[in-house]
Amino acid sequence: MKKMLGILFALVFACTLLAGCATQPGAAGGTEAAQTKDGALEVKVLDIGQGDAILIRTADQTIFIDTGDLDEHPKLEAALKKENIKTVDKLIITHPHADHLGGASVLFKNCEVKAVYDNGEPTTTKFYRDYLKTIKSKSIPYKALVDGDVLDFGGGVSFRVLSPTAEMVKEGGKKNGKPNLNINSIVGRLEYGDFTMLFTGDAEKETEKSTLSRHSAADLKSLVLKSPHHGSKTSSTTAFLKAVTPEVVAISCGAGNDYGHPHKEVLERYKKFNIKVYRTDQGGTIAITSDGKTYSVKEEK
Ligand SMILES: [Zn+2]
Incomplete structure (x- = not known):
């Protein structure tokens, strides 16, 4: 009887441990729904x-990377209100x-808005000119980011810019000889303790190649892409995925979009690299939290 009780206790203990593990925010591949309680x-x-x-909040600052499309203002307004x-x-x-x-x-x-940063590459659209006018009329501090710049996001979080270079912007982004604004998208790595996330805008293979040519894989390596x-x-x-080796990828795209994003071959490539995929068109807003040691990912649909 005593032996039986011993086994029972051992079983209960093991189950408790296992249950505990299941709710822990994961490190490697840890993408369970649990939210890091004290995540800064x-x-x-x-x-x-x-x-x-993309909305980023640290212990000290609120940061936006990009703002969505012209015809999606109501969604952004709703997000600002909700948050x-x-x-x-x-x-x-x-x-x-x-x-x-x-x-x-x-x-x-x-x-x-206390400060604005972009890649410094101009364009001719009205909304771009209006954006510049607003920065000027509100006297908002402005800077064009280039490879090597580091922004302090506060709370021990920094953002290291990996692309473009000033020369790339001066030449203007080109794909097969034709102007292409995606090429000079800002690529930057957010760093917070052991947590890293790579931001890429609409970087294309030309951007990925040139970033790899100037940086080691260690500079790009990130848990989340x-x-x-x-x-x-x-x-x-x-080559880019081999350098970044992410555990998680976050895809921002609209349901049934005209471009067919995300493309099948890219999803297959992510699968081959064993990367866990989150998509805004399927799961809604993707919320990533980290305490600088571990991280967790949650879908907010
Ligand atoms: Zn885009």
Whole structure:
């Protein structure tokens, strides 16, 4: 009887341990729904249709990387309200396409934006000119980011810029000889203790190649990758994924979008690399939290 009880206790103990493990926010591949209670960093890849809008909150600052498309303002407004965002310490625009810059006017209207960063590559659209006008009229500090710059996101979180270079911007992004604004998208790695996440805008294979040519794989290696160009086959090359070796990829795209993003061959490549895929079109906003040691990913649909 005594022996039986002993076994029972051992079993109960083992189950408790296992149950405990199942609710822990994971490190390697740990993508369970549990939210890090004392997580000082929160990254939300917002569900704003076809485009990118990423909200980052550290212990000290609120940062936006891109703002979604012109016709998705209601979604961005709703997100600002839900998250109670009144101040944006840093707004980073990876490149001036509408699906990244289109919601900047919403931030300018609803929040105090304290600093703006982009890649410095101009374009001719009205919304781009309006964006520049607003920065000027509100006297918001502005800087074009280049490879080597490091931004302090506060709370021990930093953002290391890996692309473009000043020369690339001066020449203007080109693909097969034709102007292409995606090429000079800002690529940067967020670093918080052991946690790393790579932001890519709409970087294409040309961007990935040139970034790899200037940086070691160690500079790019990240636990989480924001899928370049909404999971398009123009991007996420094998060489790039080999360097980044992410455990998780976050794809920001609209349900049934005209481009067919994310492309099948890219999803297959992610699968081959054993990368866990999260998609805003399927699971809604992707919320990543980290305490600088471990991290967890949650879908907010
Ligand atoms: Zn885009």
